[in-house]
Amino acid sequence: MRQANLIMMSAAMLLAACGGTKDAGKTDQVLIEKSDIKIEGKRMTPEALWAMGRIGGFAVSPDGKKIAYTVAYYSVPENKSNREVFVMNADGSENQQITHTPYQENEVTWIKGGTKLAFLSNDNGSSQLYEMNPDGSGRKQLTNYDGDIEGYSISPDGKKLLFISQVKTKESTVDKYPDLPKATGIIVTDLMYKHWDEWVTTAPHPFVADFDGNGISNIVDILNDEPYESPMKPWGGIEQLAWNMTSDKVAYTCRKKTGLEYAISTNSDIYIYDLNTKKTENITEENKGYDTNPQYSPDGKYIAWQSMERDGYEADLNRLFIMNLETGEKRFVSKAFESNVDAFVWGADAKVIYFTGVWHGESQIYALDLANDSVKAITSGMYDYEGVALFGDKLIAKRHSMSMGDEIYSVALNGSTTQLTQENKQIYDQLEMGKVEGRWMKTTDGKQMLTWVIYPPQFDPNKKYPTLLFCEGGPQSPVSQFWSYRWNFQIMAANDYIIVAPNRRGLPGFGVEWNEQISGDYGGQCMKDYFTAIDEMAKEPYVDKDRLGCVGASFGGFSVYWLAGHHDKRFKAFIAHDGIFNMEMQYLETEEKWFANWDMGGAYWEKQNPVAQRTFANSPHLFVEKWDTPILCIHGEKDYRILANQAMAAFDAAVMRGVPAELLIYPDENHWVLKPQNGVLWQRTFFEWLDKWVKKAPSK
Template identity: 80%
Template structure:
């Protein structure tokens, strides 16, 4: 207990000391002091322990590859916000030092000026700007004074220019149209994509290039000046969607040059190259900027360009088909001299989720999910695109960086959040052995007992093999009977890999004495293209049979109480819960649906990204001759409410513009009107996720109170 208190007190003081005004620091200290009062009873995970954990963010290796800078986010439940701090350590993990200690948000550490300085984003001046400091945190200085927030940045290799991201206004407000009505709140809409993820769209992120003299920027140029397009693309894109050429004369950027209806129905983004000296840009994906007459293999998402270190090539991630956001994400390489393009990841029948050029420009490292684990791979371009798997084990890797003769990466699992590791680049017949460099939350983990995570393969109704993760409670006793939860994944095509979540956390579910069954049902990557695509246009089909296979198979175990089964999920998982509520044949005794689709006809029109609805649902519900679409809408959960007979908790955020909150409200109302016990948890200020600390704790408490009420016998 003492170790935890010391760690949490340290985290509190991180947000409270030096930097900012004394008053601001004191407020943060007072708000975070509850971190030192965390009580971890019986070595079981609690919501408070989860929110006390530091969350590792961006990682950067110094030019001499002797040091690593990284950021950590800390959360205050009482103050209901987070703060980011920056750390520096030696490449072997020694000498780990926190170099910022203040009330400001500091993030995206980047080494520059030959490693003598660290650049970072900070909001100390009232807006997010680029600052610099020494690697020990001293001599802080503001470098940019742009009129607006800078959201991401990258210095050119020669250090003479700065590439940065900032929002530009693209839609006139009501006040712009009627200056005499400055307090009018009405929003006038004339085309689609007027809302996206959690915002009413009035701006677009643009890439800017500026001269940098070592102290400040000038001659700022908007690469997309006067154009209403996004680069990077909302809602997920960041600086990884832009890249400098090694010669500092070109900038490659990701852009979908569409607006309104055209944007809403298409995923066709391209890679463009901007000439820093001459101005203007060209499309690298399409000849003359247009689709070819025969076949355009660049019709889907093309994102995240990276130049090879020798400048001869440029690589990016590429999906083939327009309108399909979960298409196979391949690695494309273009010869800059000839314009010839080819794909190099065919040997890997899953997505290239992120990649990194090797220093010699002869191979590429990437991460991808296969059989429920995200591992690191190498493609040897000089040896016929030979594929080699470098890592193994029940982990997910992320954020690759080269560091001397090693690679640095973040790694997490179902039993531990992100930490930073190093791995040798010299590999033979054995997998690389990772060395842990950071131990951000070790004093907390040392106070907890995690449940066992087990991989089980089971035969589906159509004779295929399906991987299902089973997570057991700490101190599991096979002679007891446990209530058991079926976890339904979202996406719908997101892997059930070794993920660590601060909300859908399997270890906190296990700590509450539940067994969790998490199947990699049909429609998930990591098991081949056919498996991944089997869900499109068939939401109520084989994927639902796979759910039943998973829970029925595990329910055969003597330690599973068949009379106390629950079913939980979010997004497509929430849809799954609503659908299973009308088809489960009394298997389950409690349901929880978060941000799920209840009425698919309404969802088709309500969601902002129409390409998703068109592809996954197979078309519009008014297309009476479209067999796929008609099958989809015939399987809408709201059509089976007459069969609902099991208590259900519906959770939703009113800022969720992907799946509107009225879906949960309608499901709740239907349950109540049917006489089914129901509860509704609505967040007016949350989107498709739950991001605010107090809302997160409320989510966990409501989640387990509901499950305990229906799945645990009264004491």
């Protein structure tokens, strides 16, 4: 996972975990509803995590009096989920579930002046647009498009529908050889033939159609059959497209490249398509990095978007730009905030932009005054906010922490908050959570590093506890107040482990220098930061320094493999999930080559490139002769970001070295574990390994 994609990922993960829409039909649907789980012992369990409802998107009615939102419910026995729609008053009262179906209602919005709710559902096996009354009655299908509708936005005047659907961009083997209809071979002639977890044969395109309130007509492909993506894979959605206020133009995000050019470049742009002239204008051509997520101002005079400066650097500072649509003047307005601008929304008067951003391990809501480009924090506390939107004279957002999953909050501009949903109250009431605290530690180069420490419930400082070092992925993803359904710190604490989670070098929220230091230095200062965190905590009398473990995923998995060859017997066991073991192979195997070029410093065959040579000299596989500690390797075979052979090679190396090892392979999972039974298996295997080699290790 990488910071540039966090916002898009949250929606994509939920859709994927819910089973998507492409393979869903009426015959295999099961109604899954809110769990009434009973928990013994007040400790978090895998079953408790999967029993939780997961709040998705939300929408405020035009009059500001109602809020609609979705919740996904999971069934471990059925190994699937479905999503339902809820409506509540603006103060959280009279909260009602208005759908009770086995389908996937999602992307809920208010239409027709707030008299109807629009949403996507797969009632008939494909994802189409529906409407219903705010009480759930009057369900009606509005589209019958040939393909799946993956996202949509109705124009401000209500007369047009902008929607996303896949178009075929690659010739298949059967296209080339019609007499071989059962052939399974795939012929590849250029790069980007795989992306994230799929073989690339299609691209998402934005379409505009006339909408009369009952159906669509006169459908136009804005990209006019070009072989490009808009929104961009793998996580882009409707947030990458925007209507102007007069409903005659659409701004869209696109990287107009294919094959090798696509694989090595992050240079996407914001284009404006004129529905009347059919002409397209690139408004960000001079910028060479990512330009994404356009939003028009309410007065129609400006457009805002997120922008990264450098081509190929996907973890570059995510800046907020605005452009005067009359003069063409562009302005970098978020200079005062030395971290990434994540979700954002225009204020009603177009004089302020509200956004979320990570600073010092917390994602807060900020107000950016466009009169002087000053930035002021609205919220505070040990929380992460996301998905901010206008809510009358307030804001509305989801909020979570290391001790609680997403709930919806209203946020006054003075920072006071009101919790509007209590989706999992019946579960939290049965649980005792461990304390979370932040500690600042002095690093080996004299800087200060924030480290989160999570303690077991009923923590007793007079006892000694086994302790885990958590290694974050990304490598530029923040250790903020995140809530995960796999890497959940509270379930680790519930198993009587202390968790040490440092914001080591390379993580956003501590300034540009801190964030950028990691590129080209994977085996350097960030590893020293890990040692600082665990060594400082090991000085505490309640930390059993003879029972330490080390766990992590993605870059965190790389960290585990690297630390296994350098830890000087600090740890009793390791767990690496989807980690990089052999850097030379990773350079060639990963699909997004821009990332490898930037973060590794170049190709391993560039012998005169000192940065690249330092990177590859620190490949974990080169230090296997020093491995002496039990290791569990986990990987998904549909992970095309880091291929599963990395884990297999690490496991084989450990076994051949005589090191106790275990391999957990998922043939049907990608970089994340999304299916309920696989998630429970992950948790059980995780703790069985740690309990065997760490918790039950002899203490001196």
